[in-house]
Amino acid sequence: DWRTQGTTGYDFLNFMNGVFIDREGFHELETVYSEFTRSTDTFTSVFRERKRQVIRELFAGEIATLAHRLCELAEKDRHARDVARGDLKEALVSATACLPVYRTYIRDAQISERDRAYIEDAIDLAGKGPAFDFLRRVLLVDPAWYLQHQTRDYLDFVMRWQQFTGAVMAKGLEDTTFYVHNPLMAVNEVGGDSNGPEVYFGVEEFHRRNLARRGRWPQTMNATSTHDTKRSEDVRTRINVLSEMPREWERCLRRWTRYHADAAAPTPNEQVLIFQSILGAWPIEPDRFKQYIVKALREGKTHTSWIDINEHYELRVLSFIDSLYANEEFLTDLVRFHKKISYFGAVSSLSQVVLKITSPGIPDFYRGTEVWDLSLADPDNRRPVDFASRIQMLEQLKTHANPRKLLKDWTDGRLKLYVTCKLLNFRRDHSDLFLRGEYIPLRVNGSCADHIIAFARQLHDDWCVVAVPRLLAKLRRRKNVWSGTSVELPPQAPTHWMNILTNEEICRDRFASELFSQLPFTVLTAQK
DSSP: OOSSSSOOOHHHHHHHHHTTOOOHHHHHHHHHHHHHHHHOOOOOHHHHHHHHHHHHHHHHHHHHHHHHHHHHHHHOOOTEEEEOHHHHHHHHHHHHHHHSOOOOOOOOOOOOHHHHHHHOOOOOOOOSHHHHHHHHHTTTTTOOOOGGGHHHHHHHHHHHHHHHHHOOOOOOIHHHTTTOSSSSGGGGTTOOOOOOTTTOOOOHHHHHHHHHHHHHTTTTOOOOOOOTSSSHHHHHHHHHHHGGGGGHHHHHHHGGGGOOOOOOSSSSHHHHHHHHHHHHOSOOOOHHHHHHOOOOHHHHHSSSSSSOHHHHHHHHHHHHHHHTTTOOOHHHHHHHHHHHHHHHHHHHHHHHHHHHHHHHHHHHOOOOTTOOOOOSSTTGGEEEEEEEEOOOOOOOOHOOHHHHHHHTTTTGHHHHHHHHHHHHHHHHHHHHHHHHHHEEEEEEESSGGGGEEEEEEEEEEEEEEEEEEEEGGGGOOSSSSTTOEEEEOOSOSEEEEETTTOEEEEESSSSSHHHSSSSHHHHHHHHO
């Protein structure tokens, strides 16, 4: 509703990430996680309890002030003056914990239907009774008929409460829940809620959201990594692959826990965090990894925290990590599984680079991510970047760039830099196409149609066609994967194309096996 050009890109990051998560596999991971941790807690229950925790531990002064003011308002209401002060405070804590958004935007007695629904739902979930009835009237700025002169006082309370709820959400969700609910850590990301349909998306939903962005916010930002993300795009896409092989992940998890001799630290839940993190960021130096784990433990606020550091517990967890790095059997098994998933994660990351640059919006690049960047949460993702090596690599690619060889040597990061450079230059040369051009979802035919995201961008006679794969690990046992799978172009589309990344000339309506003959993704420009 505000006059803005869009968002800072976290919404794009999360819905694009969801396209690379397998729906059935994610639910299997939830089952594996529940059985391994012996916990039936859902994300929602953990989320609400952790919001209550941060209110008690981090915002005790703020909630006391708000509760005192709420009690003052209640004393003037004949239906609420006898409600116990403790009940009013607990109602306020519970309703705040159940609020599903950072804040509402109430500025006067005219409340939007969206904000009204958020508040009604939060109070319904929080509890019943006189304290909740009164709190509902206050938050909806609806004083009794004989207290209409207090409307301004109710509104003042709501304004203060709205400033409070955003901070509670940030600390309770991003800085606590995202470190303690770990079926698939890649979905625990800034801007996401890691629960239900907002975790995974089909191709149709991806197109629907891109069409909406093109229509409403064509200059919104498309982010994949930032200074504040919980893990880099490359770590995230690698961990996502676990959703395509949940039972293999379960077998690894069961084997790796054999190296855990201490019955108390780390807990099964913390072991999941450790093993997914080391897998996503491998290879990672022991000291760097231990620094991250200490931060994760303190953010999780279960056995240690920033305001109540339990050094003894932390040392036991760090001792466990030391034992992993010293265990050749574990490292051999880790590297074996890492090799199995890392290529698929890399292809997903490259596909996201392609989508970020060619989708509606302005592509955003966090420094250092032009090549592989296996960083975790800050301060790990704020280490110095070796720009000199990247500049040298880029200069070499300008004169010596063989796509097939780059793919063969994909681990050195040059392929990611090459794709980024080629597509950003193409976007610069066709800026109107990407800022004002139509977004046209393309139909994919064949047995593997659901494994390809394809669309066209078109402005007058300037055309671009994009096709990238998704969920490739599920296809790893198939032969001739793309045989019979084709991308269907609209009738008005040109007939002759050139692959921007490989310089191949291509005719219309090609099979995916031909589109992906040199690289596992395609960006075509119309030949005039």
